[in-house]
Amino acid sequence: MVKERTYSRYTREAAILLAKQIQLGRKQRKWTEHDLAERAGISRATLQKIEKGDLSVAVGLVFEVAALVGVALFDGERGSLASHIARTDDKLALLPSAVRKRRKSVDDEF
DSSP: OOOOOOOOHHHHHHHHHHHHHHHHHHHHTTOOHHHHHHHHTSOHHHHHHHHHTOTTSOHHHHHHHHHHTTOOOSSSOTTHHHHHHHHHHHHHHHSOSSOOOOOOOOOOOO
């Protein structure tokens, strides 16, 4: 038995917004569902799930389809993503590599 995953309202709305932007980009290019699915290397059924905001589709597929139709992800400039990644890597380098819960201190004073 597969338990269905629940998502926050924000996540569901963000997925729907991205789906609608993908659909708009496809239609502005006058591409059929079949055309875009073929360009992305996916089935038409998978594209239909993406355009409905189905959260079970792999994020890589959604990002690829968004890129094909010109939906800007994160930032308008494509080159700036590399600089964002580098800045985030710098911040991560300053933090511990693993996060552990603090242990309770032992009260050994009797």
